Amino acid sequence: MGGALLRTALSEVCGTDVHLWHGRLSGVPYPIIPGHVTTGTLDKARGTLRDVQGRVLEEGDRLAFFDVHRTCGKCLACTAHRTPTRCPSRRVYGITDSATEGLFGGWAQKVYLEPGVVVAKLPDRVTFEDYIGGGCGLLTSVHIIERSKIVLGDTVVVQGAGAVGMSAAALARKAGAGQVIVIGAPQSRLDLSITMGADVVINIDTTTPDERLARVMDLTGGIGADVVIEAAGSPRAFEEGVRMARNGGAYVIAGHYTNTGDSTINAHEHINRKHLDIRGCWGSEVGHFLRALQVLERYRDEVPWHLIGAKTYGLTQINEALAVAASMAIPKALVDPWR
C-alpha cells in the first residue's frame, strides 16, 4: 500500500511519555508527537490498505496498528538471533520518530501509517477503550508471558502495579498460574489488580522488603515463587525479586525501560546456587501485537482493561495529563486529541 491516515480516537500517556517529557531518554529527535499506542478509524488510504492476512481495510474501519515499524527482518538480530526488538533499524511511533518527518504520534488528530506499518481491524467486540486500556502495557505483557513459560499451577509474583504489571498479572492467570501475587502501590492500583485477576496484593508503602519476602515464602509453602515478573523499574525490585524466586525458577526483567541505577546482586546466593533463570524482555514484536488482539477479543469480558484507562484528556489539558501520569494517581491517562 502507499500509506494511510488514521483518525485518532484514543491514544495514551504511558510512563515512557513522562520520561520523554522530562528528557530522560537519550537520542530522541525532538520535537516529537508523543503517543506510541493509538487506535481510531481509517480516514484515507493511498491505494488499498490490507491487514496481515491480506484482508482489505475500508475507510471508517476501527483500527489498531503496531507502533513499532521499520524493523528490517533481514539483519542478524531479526533473523539468526531471533530478537527483532533489537533490530538497529527499528523505530517507534511517538518516541523515535521526529515530528519534522510527519504525523508519527497518536497525540495528533490524524496519524500517518507509512507503508509497511502493521495494521489490524479491531475485533467487533473490542472497544477503543478496551484496546487503549491495555495499550502498550498489554503488548509488553504478551511478550513477558511468552518469556515466563508459566506451567499450570505456578505461583507468579508481579513486581509493579502499573499498566504493565496489571496486564501481566491478568495474563499470568489466563496462562495457567495457580496463584498471582502483585506487589506495588498505591492501594487503588492494587485493588484494580485484584479486579484484573490477582489473588493476593502486597502494598510496598506499608511493608518492608523482609516482610514482603516472608509473605511470598509463606504463600508458597516456604519454596518461593515459580516465576517472578519485574514490572517496577526499580533497582531495589531486582534485588528483592531474585530472593522471591524459588530454586530453578524464572525471573523476567521487563520494567527497566530506562536506567534508574544499579542493583547489588550476589551471584552465588541468588543465581548460581538457585539455578535461577533471569530473562530480560525488551519491547514487543508484531506477533505480540497480533496475540494481544486475540487476547482482548477472548477475555475483554473477564478482564476489565478499559478500567486501566481511567481518565481522558484533550490536547489543551495535556500537561495536566502528564502530571497525573507522573504522580501515578490513576493507572493510565488517555488522550483524545479531538476533545
Next chain:
Amino acid sequence: MGGALLRTALSEVCGTDVHLWHGRLSGVPYPIIPGHVTTGTLDKARGTLRDVQGRVLEEGDRLAFFDVHRTCGKCLACTAHRTPTRCPSRRVYGITDSATEGLFGGWAQKVYLEPGVVVAKLPDRVTFEDYIGGGCGLLTSVHIIERSKIVLGDTVVVQGAGAVGMSAAALARKAGAGQVIVIGAPQSRLDLSITMGADVVINIDTTTPDERLARVMDLTGGIGADVVIEAAGSPRAFEEGVRMARNGGAYVIAGHYTNTGDSTINAHEHINRKHLDIRGCWGSEVGHFLRALQVLERYRDEVPWHLIGAKTYGLTQINEALAVAASMAIPKALVDPWR
C-alpha cells in the same frame, strides 16, 4: 545391590577441596574424607553390582561412580521443578558426608559405594588419568553446555581457565561453537586451554576489563558473544560478562560455588535492554555423569583431559597438594592414596 568397595586409583584436589581446607563452606560435617570425584577398580561387592543399564560389574573392573547420591527423585525439586541438583536430600561424597559414617571420600584407599550410588564401567579407551583429569570440572561442564544451548557457529566466551573453564571451552568447541575465547590466568593455563580447543585466550593479568571487553567486541564484529560462560567465581567476572554478551545472548553462571561477594549490575543496561538470558547452573545430575563418559570415550584423543591432572600426590604429601591447588600453580593436583 548391597553396597560395594572401590579400590581407589586416583582422586582429585579441586578448588572445593581448598575451600573445605579453609573452612569456607558452611554445614560441612567435619571430620570428612575429601575427594568427591574418584576412580579405581571394583574391590568387593555385597551381592551383585550393576550399572544403570543393568550390566553386572565384576571385581577388578575399572569404575567411575557419581559422587552425588541420595537425591530422592520424588520431591518437588526432583520432579515438578526438574532441578534435582536442588533436592534437599542430595549428598556429595567428600563434601557433605562425614568420615564418622564411613568411607565416603576418594582420598581413602578404599571408598564405600553405598546402595543406590550410580556406578559405571570406564569405557575401554578411557584411562584413569583421562577420567580424573576431567573430574568434577568435566561433569559440571556437561551441565553448563546443556544450559548454554550453543548454536552452530556461535562465539562462546569462557571466563576462567581452571578445570571447569578448560573443560567448558573444550566442550563448547565440540558442541558447535565457531569461536571459543578463554579469559583467565596464569599463562600456562591459557596455553593448555588452547590445547584443549580454545581459539583465543586473554590473560587477565596483563589486561584491563575495558581492554578485554574491547577485544571480545573486536572478535565478534562489534556484536558481542552469543554465549558467555562464567567459570571464574569472581564478582567482577559477572560484571564483565554481562557486558560481553550480545543482545539476546546467554550468560551461564557456574563458577560461584561459594560466596565471594556482591556484583553491581545495571538491570537496564545489561539485562532488560539487552534482552539477555542469565542462567544459573548448579552441580550436575546423573545424566551429566553418563554423558561425560560418552564424551571422554569419543573425544579423549582430541582433547587431552589427562593434561589437566598435572601432578599426583600421596597422602603424606596432601598438604602440599592443597597448597599447590590453592596457588593455582598447576591446573589440578591428583591424589593416589596408595603412593
Next chain:
Amino acid sequence: MGGALLRTALSEVCGTDVHLWHGRLSGVPYPIIPGHVTTGTLDKARGTLRDVQGRVLEEGDRLAFFDVHRTCGKCLACTAHRTPTRCPSRRVYGITDSATEGLFGGWAQKVYLEPGVVVAKLPDRVTFEDYIGGGCGLLTSVHIIERSKIVLGDTVVVQGAGAVGMSAAALARKAGAGQVIVIGAPQSRLDLSITMGADVVINIDTTTPDERLARVMDLTGGIGADVVIEAAGSPRAFEEGVRMARNGGAYVIAGHYTNTGDSTINAHEHINRKHLDIRGCWGSEVGHFLRALQVLERYRDEVPWHLIGAKTYGLTQINEALAVAASMAIPKALVDPWR
C-alpha cells in the same frame, strides 16, 4: 518409611481396565487387582509416612498416591533422556503388579503403599469425588498440556471426549487457549465437555471427516489449529488430526495407549511441508501427579471433575461397571469396594 495401608474410598474403571478385562494388554501378570488411581484414608503406617515435602502423614488423613512406582531415577531414560515414563523398572498399580505380590490395586478395600510410593495429602478443598473424577485422565492431561506448549490465545482441538479428552480440554482453557474445540461422541460427553470448558464441540457420529476438517478451518479463519491433542486412540484420528493442525503447529499423540492399528500418513503433505511438530506423550511422572493436586485445589470450583465419575459400583457389581465403561454410556464408572 516401611510401607503403609490405604483404606480405599474410591477407585476408578478407566479404559485401560476394559483393555485388561479383554486381555488386550501384553505382559500383564494375571491375576491382578485392578484400580491404578485410587484415593482413601491412611489406615496404618509402619513407621512414619511422609509426603514429598517431608510432612508427616497421620492415620485418618485423606490421601492420594502416585500409582506409578519403582521408576529407578538412575537409568538413561530417567536421567540423560529425561523420559522417566520409559524407565524399564517402572511399574503401575493395578496393571503391572500381580495380585500374588500383595494389595497392589484400588479395587481392594485396602491398598498396600510400598516403601518409595509417592503419597500426598488431599488438599482440604478437594473431595474424594473431585480427585477420582479427574483420576488417571487428569494426570495424563497435565502431561499433555506440558507437551502442548500452548501460547495465550491458541486454538486447541482435542480429539476424544473421554476422561482424558475432557480433562485436556479443561486444562487447555486454563493454560491459555483462546478457543477449545472437542471432537468426539456421544453427545452426553460433548455436553459435559462444554461444562468442563470447551467452546465448541463436534459430534463424530453426525459428521464426516471432511466436515470436521472444514469446521476446524472455519473456526480458525482457514489457518488450522495451533495445537491438536489426540485422546481418541483411533488410527483415523491421527489421519484427521494432522490435517487440522496449522503450518508450524503441534500435534500431541496421547490416546494410543494400546495398538489399534496403522495410520496412513503423507510425510510431505502433513509433516514436512507443514513444518509440523508431532509429540508422543506417554504416561505421567511424579511431577504431573503433584501438579494435578495443585490444579484440583485451584480449579475444582470452576471445572466439575466430580461429574466425570458418573456412577459408583460395589465389588459385586464390577462386571456391570466394566460393561458400562466398555459401552461408553457414562464418562467414568467408579468403584467403592466397601459398598
Next chain:
Amino acid sequence: MGGALLRTALSEVCGTDVHLWHGRLSGVPYPIIPGHVTTGTLDKARGTLRDVQGRVLEEGDRLAFFDVHRTCGKCLACTAHRTPTRCPSRRVYGITDSATEGLFGGWAQKVYLEPGVVVAKLPDRVTFEDYIGGGCGLLTSVHIIERSKIVLGDTVVVQGAGAVGMSAAALARKAGAGQVIVIGAPQSRLDLSITMGADVVINIDTTTPDERLARVMDLTGGIGADVVIEAAGSPRAFEEGVRMARNGGAYVIAGHYTNTGDSTINAHEHINRKHLDIRGCWGSEVGHFLRALQVLERYRDEVPWHLIGAKTYGLTQINEALAVAASMAIPKALVDPWR
C-alpha cells in the same frame, strides 16, 4: 538499494531442478530460469548495495545471496507462528519466479538481485566451489540441525546420502554428535559421507530394512538413535526411521520436499509409547543462510564441501547435467553459464 546484477560464477543442479525438469512441482510459473542457489561477483548496483550488517558492497566483490525472497515479515506465519518459511508471500529464485519477470535464476550469466534480497560477501577463505558445494543442501542442513537439538554425545542417524544428507551428517558431527550413521546409496556417496564426517555408513542397496534396524540397534547398545534425520524423500524411510529412534528421541523430516506417497505408521508403537518427537523441517530462513556462511568459514578446511559439487557443466550441456543429477551418479552437478 535499487537492485543489482550478479555475474554468475557457479550455480547448482539440485534434486529440485530434476523435479522441475519433470514437471513434478505444482504451481511453477514456467518458463523459469532454474538455479536457486548461486554465487558470483557483484556486477553493477543501482545505488548502494549493503549486506545485512550495513556494510557497503563493491563491484567485483564475491557474493552469495539468499534465494528466498519477498518473505513479508508481518504475517502470522512470519511473526506469531515463527515459521517464516510458511509465509504466503515467500518466493524462491529459480523455482517460483517466472523468467518473464526477469533474471531470477542462477543458470543465467547474470542474476537480478531485486531490492530486499539478502546479500552477503563471501568470507575471504570461502571459495565459490566451497559455497556452491554446500549449496541449498547446506542451508537446509543448518535448519535441520537447529530442529534436531543434538546433545553432546548423541548418536545421530541420517537417512539419505545426497547433498542434504551429507551436509547434515557433517554438521551433526560439528554440533556435538558422538556418533553419526549415514544410510543411503550408492557407495561412492557413502564414501564421501565418511570424508564429510560420518562414523558409520549403511548401504541400502545391500541391506534389508530389518538388517539396517538391527545395525542401528547394535551401534547404540540396543537403545536406538537419539536423533534420526530424514533426508531421503521416501515413504519407506519414514517407516524405517521411527523404528530407529530411541524412546524419547527425535525424528526430523526434511527430505519430503515433494509428494512421493504415503507411509504406514503405527501411532501406538512408533510415537505414543516411544514418547517420540517428530519435527517437520521446511526450507530455510535468512538466519540459516547467515549461519551457513559462518559454518563454511569455520569448517571449510575440515569438511570438504567442494567435493560435493563433483562436475561443472556449461549451458549447452545442461540436459546432460540434469540427466546426471537424476541418475544420482555424482553427488551434485554444477552450472557455469559462461563456460
